[in-house]
Amino acid sequence: MRGPGAPIGRRERSKQDKRERIRDAARELFALHGVGGVTTQQIADHADVAIGTLYLYAATKAELLIMVQNQKFATAIDDGLAAASTATGTIDEVLAVIRPVVSCLREHVENGRTYLHELIFGDPTEPYRREGLTLAARLEGGLATLLARDQRINPQDAGTLARVITAILHLSTTATVYMDRSVEEILADLGEQTQSILAQRHRGDEVRRLG
Template sequence: MGSGHMPIGRRELAKQAKRERIMTAARELFTEHGVGGVTTQQIADRADVAIGTLYLYASTKAELLIMVQNEKFAAAIDVGLAAADAVDKQGVLEPVVALIRPVVECVREHVENGRTYLHELVFGDPVEPYRHEGLALAGRLEDGITGLLTHDDHIEAADAATQARVITAIIHLSTTATVYLHRSDEAVIADIRDQIHATLAPHHRAA
């Protein structure tokens, strides 16, 4: 008997190869020049595809950026979840910081790209497939923070999800606000840590 898997046809393989070339070209050009310094035609040229072909995979430059950043965002969440799991669980602050550290570094790797990515996720069409995927990743991060907060005996389970939303808002503001752009990653993470500590403190004082 067969394995039950249908072999991938030549057309599908060709489509996958083109998508990968487009992704690679967009990733390289966005890293080199920032999203504002790149055109879709430049991406198509580097990927060696016609501009019409590129638009079959992403209809705008913003969608191309979201495609690229989604991959980075997903990888950062994976790294953060593993790091949080490895931290001594005496308290939730340090595991939460361990989770968000690679996410902050991902967003700030190229500040223009990171800021544009988050802006597109928040203000773009949520049903557009790549934005929908990005929002699902944001939800995964929030769920990860929620799970860590439930280990704190002073935080009610019903409050953990709300607290996680507050923390993700802190991350968003601290990584995108113009006033913070000159800071190093370590300074931003330290400031986020202090803000998270302050949001958790009332729960401990009330206990």
């Protein structure tokens, strides 16, 4: 077994190189043509690997898309959580986290919609989907943590509210009726809905306290 500081062998370097070439080729072609306008053979040709080799790293075009989008999704979550640390107020913190994620998903509408659809409805045991679902859980957890900092929200409710916000995010970025919405329009809607949810909760707490 290779130790933490041991050099990577030739075979492992070759595998890593092929994986990166395939991922880079898929990223470039998906960005240019969308997932629906590209074939796995085109990606294999662009990566300069045999189609059989490509299938060793991703069995379907959907898995290739998830491989590519996971990397972007992870960066967007990192950027959002960092931005939230300088935001003021619960709503602004939520939108700071969400903004890079929405921008990532709307960079290419077809790719973003397909990515979320595949994460939710695909095989959760497939490695790339499992990684994507882990990232989604990280986003939800980050939202729950910042919501819990609001003294009016207890930790259990913060987790539920974070799940509601991510569900709104999913609907806003995948529903056909919202396909033409800009990033700013989606964020404005998310902000309004989150504000409404929090206001209703706070009113309910006040009623229970007075009762």
